[in-house]
Amino acid sequence: MSWLHRLWNTFRPERVQSRIDRELSFHIAERTDQLRSEGLSEEEATRRARRQFGNVTVQAERTRDVDIALWADGLLRNVRYAVRTLTRTPGFTAAVVLTLALGIGANTAVFSAIDAVLLQPLPFPDGDRLMQLRQTQERTAETNIAPVRLEDWHRLNSTFEAITGYLTENVSETSGDLPERVRRASVTARFLDVLGVAPALGRGFTPDEHQIGAPSAVLISDRYWRRRFGADANVAGKSVRIGSTSLPIVGVMPASFLFPDRDVELWFPARLSKQLAQVRYATWYTGIGRLKPGVTPEQARSNLAAVQAQLGEQYPETDAKIGVEVMPLKEITVGGVRPSLWLLFGAVSVLLLITCTNIAALLLSRAAQRQQEISVRLSLGGTRAAVAAQMLTETGMLALAGSAAGLLVALGVSAGFSSAAMDLPRMEEIAVDGRILLYTLALAVTVTFVCGLLPAIRTARGGLAGASNEAGRRQVSTRNSLQWLLVGTQVALSVTLLAGAGLLVRSFLELSRVNPGFESKRVLTFHMSGSWAEMTDRGRLVQRIDGTLEALRALPGVDAAATAIFLPGVPAHYESTFELVEGRGDKEARMIAESRVVSPDYFATMRIPLVGGERCGHQPLGGPRDVVVNRAFASRYLAAWPSAVGLHLATDNRSSPPARIVGIVGDARERGLDRDPGPIVYTCFSTPNPTPYFLVRTHTESAALAQAVRLKMKELEPARAVYDIAPLEERIGDAFTQNRLRTVLLVLFALTALSLSCVGLYGTLSYVVNLRRREVGLRLALGAARSDIIRQFLVQGLRVAGLACVCGLVLSIAFTRALSGMLYGVSPSDPLTLSSVIAIVLAVAALAALVPATRAALVEPMRTLREE
Amino acid sequence: LTHKLYIGRIPAVNLTYATTLVLHALATGVRHGFDILDATGLPSGTVYPILRRLERETLVSAHWEEAAIAHKEQRPPRRYYELTAAGKAVLETAVVRYPVPRAITARLRRLRPAQSS
Numbered sequence: 001m002s003w004l005h006r007l008w009n010t011f012r013p014e015r016v017q018s019r020i021d022r023e024l025s026f027h028i029a030e031r032t033d034q035l036r037s038e039g040l041s042e043e044e045a046t047r048r049a050r051r052q053f054g055n056v057t058v059q060a061e062r063t064r065d066v067d068i069a070l071w072a073d074g075l076l077r078n079v080r081y082a083v084r085t086l087t088r089t090p091g092f093t094a095a096v097v098l099t100l101a102l103g104i105g106a107n108t109a110v111f112s113a114i115d116a117v118l119l120q121p122l123p124f125p126d127g128d129r130l131m132q133l134r135q136t137q138e139r140t141a142e143t144n145i146a147p148v149r150l151e152d153w154h155r156l157n158s159t160f161e162a163i164t165g166y167l168t169e170n171v172s173e174t175s176g177d178l179p180e181r182v183r184r185a186s187v188t189a190r191f192l193d194v195l196g197v198a199p200a201l202g203r204g205f206t207p208d209e210h211q212i213g214a215p216s217a218v219l220i221s222d223r224y225w226r227r228r229f230g231a232d233a234n235v236a237g238k239s240v241r242i243g244s245t246s247l248p249i250v251g252v253m254p255a256s257f258l259f260p261d262r263d264v265e266l267w268f269p270a271r272l273s274k275q276l277a278q279v280r281y282a283t284w285y286t287g288i289g290r291l292k293p294g295v296t297p298e299q300a301r302s303n304l305a306a307v308q309a310q311l312g313e314q315y316p317e318t319d320a321k322i323g324v325e326v327m328p329l330k331e332i333t334v335g336g337v338r339p340s341l342w343l344l345f346g347a348v349s350v351l352l353l354i355t356c357t358n359i360a361a362l363l364l365s366r367a368a369q370r371q372q373e374i375s376v377r378l379s380l381g382g383t384r385a386a387v388a389a390q391m392l393t394e395t396g397m398l399a400l401a402g403s404a405a406g407l408l409v410a411l412g413v414s415a416g417f418s419s420a421a422m423d424l425p426r427m428e429e430i431a432v433d434g435r436i437l438l439y440t441l442a443l444a445v446t447v448t449f450v451c452g453l454l455p456a457i458r459t460a461r462g463g464l465a466g467a468s469n470e471a472g473r474r475q476v477s478t479r480n481s482l483q484w485l486l487v488g489t490q491v492a493l494s495v496t497l498l499a500g501a502g503l504l505v506r507s508f509l510e511l512s513r514v515n516p517g518f519e520s521k522r523v524l525t526f527h528m529s530g531s532w533a534e535m536t537d538r539g540r541l542v543q544r545i546d547g548t549l550e551a552l553r554a555l556p557g558v559d560a561a562a563t564a565i566f567l568p569g570v571p572a573h574y575e576s577t578f579e580l581v582e583g584r585g586d587k588e589a590r591m592i593a594e595s596r597v598v599s600p601d602y603f604a605t606m607r608i609p610l611v612g613g614e615r616c617g618h619q620p621l622g623g624p625r626d627v628v629v630n631r632a633f634a635s636r637y638l639a640a641w642p643s644a645v646g647l648h649l650a651t652d653n654r655s656s657p658p659a660r661i662v663g664i665v666g667d668a669r670e671r672g673l674d675r676d677p678g679p680i681v682y683t684c685f686s687t688p689n690p691t692p693y694f695l696v697r698t699h700t701e702s703a704a705l706a707q708a709v710r711l712k713m714k715e716l717e718p719a720r721a722v723y724d725i726a727p728l729e730e731r732i733g734d735a736f737t738q739n740r741l742r743t744v745l746l747v748l749f750a751l752t753a754l755s756l757s758c759v760g761l762y763g764t765l766s767y768v769v770n771l772r773r774r775e776v777g778l779r780l781a782l783g784a785a786r787s788d789i790i791r792q793f794l795v796q797g798l799r800v801a802g803l804a805c806v807c808g809l810v811l812s813i814a815f816t817r818a819l820s821g822m823l824y825g826v827s828p829s830d831p832l833t834l835s836s837v838i839a840i841v842l843a844v845a846a847l848a849a850l851v852p853a854t855r856a857a858l859v860e861p862m863r864t865l866r867e868e
Numbered sequence: 869l870t871h872k873l874y875i876g877r878i879p880a881v882n883l884t885y886a887t888t889l890v891l892h893a894l895a896t897g898v899r900h901g902f903d904i905l906d907a908t909g910l911p912s913g914t915v916y917p918i919l920r921r922l923e924r925e926t927l928v929s930a931h932w933e934e935a936a937i938a939h940k941e942q943r944p945p946r947r948y949y950e951l952t953a954a955g956k957a958v959l960e961t962a963v964v965r966y967p968v969p970r971a972i973t974a975r976l977r978r979l980r981p982a983q984s985s
Contacts, residue, residue: 026945027912062913062916063916067924
């Protein structure tokens with residue numbers, strides 16, 4: 001009989017029992033017959049047969065024990081008993097299960113996000129072998145790669161299976177009544193092979209389709225296929241109209257394919273003329289490479305660096321100063337949210353620990369009340385191990401129920417989390433699956449031991465004293481040091497969480513108080529679809545953009561309009577190195593600064609004050625450019641000159657002549673509100689690319705003008721789509737989604753932690769008051785003042801809370817250090833935040849302690865004495 | 869070969885003197901618990917758990933007597949036990965460790981005619 005069979009037998013005890021009973025009854029019957037044949041009477045024979053056989057029940061039990069899995073039998077019995085006990089106290093059970101559901105649910109939800117975003121490989125076959133490749137240059141922040149160089153890397157390296165590249169842009173799709181903005185990726189040869197993904201429908205690109213002159217093709221996203229073609233299975237052969245060109249659809253990508261980003265809906269084969277394909281200074285593609293099996297990113301990096309060094313020798317003019325950057329694609333995708341997610345996980349784990357401690361204290365009080373029952377069990381021969389196992393089983397049942405309810409909480413929280421944080425990477429991959437179920441089960445086991453072990457040992461250790469005492473007179477220590485220790489732990493952990501949350505809130509407040517150096521209110525921002533193909537006729541492109549700006553300015557309610565590549569205050573950076581023409585030969589004359597290309601009216605639109613010189617005027621195409629520098633640039637690099645105005649800056653872009661500094665403007669936090677402005681050089685040019693941001697300053701609420709802008713643009717450019725239209729303030733806010741979400745969640749966790757620990761303090765003090773009711777009554781009868789009684793219990797509670805605050809502060813120092821990268825304008829050990837936290841905790845603790853303390857003082861001495 | 873196959877399993881059964889006696893009794897043709905008790909002189913609280921354990925380890929096989937026979941003889945049905953090949957192999961090792969006393973062998977010999985009847 002295998003162990004499985006015995007386990008099975010455990011769950012059908014009646015069957016096993018009846019088999020044993022039959023066999024044993026045969027035995028007794030046989031013996032009775034034998035004795036009767038020896039001349040005994042029927043009655044005597046039966047009696048003697050039974051006596052010879054011994055205690056039938058004991059024999060049957062011993063035999064049964066061989067047939068069943070004893071541990072499972074014990075567990076089953078404990079579970080049945082636990083369910084009976086817990087259903088007898090529904091209030092207690094519900095409170096514990098609910099508390100656990102919140103603790104476990106929050107933990108599971110954050111873990112499911114960590115699992116999907118950080119732990120699981122990217123959703124590509126062998127996704128861990130995918131690397132993002134970029135080129136680095138000492139004098140510019142530009143990292144995109146020239147097509148010809150990408151091909152050279154692919155051809156010459158020995159560590160990648162293949163290398164490909166892509167660039168994304170927004171174009172207007174004109175198949176429908178209104179032009180619609182779609183995001184497309186132009187991909188080079190081998191794109192799908194490198195990613196290891198095949199279209200769900202149709203085919204990928206043929207090598208021919210990457211050649212100019214060959215028939216074109218387009219792959220569409222699953223979403224686009226459903227929206228535009230109603231999931232038509234015969235979509236291959238139909239076409240997508242982009243601008244004035246129709247392109248045949250060759251396939252549909254799987255729904256899970258969201259690369260390079262989740263907004264891309266069309267993939268085109270990149271097609272370059274022979275001439276363009278050879279331009280080595282072009283900066284177009286982001287590279288993607290698939291490592292050969294067993295190759296590490298470091299090996300690939302050094303191999304590619306060697307390849308690039310070789311190219312540098314071959315093409316010293318363009319390649320000598322170029323380096324390579326190889327980063328795991330996953331790191332690039334999710335690296336930005338890693339600290340936040342781990343921080344949240346740390347916070348929910350602390351919260352769960354507080355929950356467990358709280359429940360442990362509850363279980364301890366409950367165990368003290370059950371001392372009588374435990375003593376009876378012990379005196380009837382129950383072992384201490386059995387009592388401890390029984391207590392642990394009860395906790396286990398609570399933990400299991402809490403985990404099941406927690407899973408429901410996690411499902412809700414996960415859904416909320418994904419919709420609140422849609423901008424964060426891989427949010428669509430968060431799911432509660434088998435792994436998460438396993439995790440929750442593991443949590444349940446952990447919680448069982450964390451909550452239950454101490455009370456179980458404590459209870460089993462409790463002697464037989466209770467049984468010998470009169471009912472109701474329990475000899476329980478009124479010092480309850482273990483309970484107080486648990487309360488203290490909760491308070492200390494809450495202080496830690498509150499300190500973290502407080503720092504994030506302060507940092508957020510600081511951020512909102514910061515003077516950005518520009519006015520973000522009443523500015524509407526949007527894009528208009530355009531194509532890089534327009535860059536071939538720059539004159540026409542400049543005319544188009546300037547025309548659009550003119551039309552915008554003419555709109556009623558519009559004060560000013562401008563274009564810019566980046567939005568002010570939204571984190572983005574593009575650093576370049578400049579040289580002062582007047583200081584050539586001087587090594588110090590090399591200046592690193594943020595480089596921004598803006599239309600001349602940008603400063604008026606953004607209300608960035610002019611502090612010297614003049615604003616740029618209209619810039620003719622091909623003529624020398626004017627630049628405006630900010631105050632930080634002038635004071636850091638040009639302080640030695642009587643005036644920065646009139647000096648000339650040369651950029652590393654050799655194609656353009658040196659630019660004259662015409663003005664100095666105030667410092668604006670262009671790169672993000674949380675970053676110092678730093679030196680900035682503004683190049684005045686309205687048309688740096690076909691799809692710059694348009695910024696419109698309005699008289700009234702900017703969102704109200706959105707419709708007017710759309711209509712005007714439709715009238716002006718019917719074939720172009722206006723997209724991404726939103727007030728600047730909203731965009732700046734969006735840039736801090738992660739920051740805000742992190743703060744909100746941490747505050748939520750910290751408040752929950754504080755309430756839990758105060759409930760713990762309240763519960764423990766109430767318990768202590770209850771135990772000492774007689775003593776209090778007696779003291780009152782002997783003339784003690786009620787205020788003394790209140791003070792005594794209040795001090796008892798506050799002493800624990802105070803000590804815990806000190807420990808919490810020490811813990812906070814370690815915890816808030818992890819926050820330092822996320823704080824702005826406030827130090828991790830900010831005394832104001834920490835002292836406010838302590839004040840809040842002590843105040844809430846005092847409130848929580850006051851209720852039981854007052855209850856103690858209201859004890860009726862006469863009643864107590866009568867009870868005595 | 870059977871011996872070699874099962875020799876590795878011996879430690880799985882708690883090979884005590886009592887187990888050896890039960891195995892030995894079964895080997896000599898005693899077939900149910902009542903007779904095993906008589907043959908070995910072991911108490912019922914020892915024999916039945918041992919039989920269960922041996923059955924669990926497939927050293928003995930067991931089956932219930934047909935209800936019709938028991939009914940005809942007006943007694944509860946018997947449960948018959950029989951040594952399996954593995955059981956025989958284990959017994960070979962067991963008797964080396966715990967030689968079966970002559971008295972028991974003699975008692976078994978006395979019982980056998982009764983069995984055959």
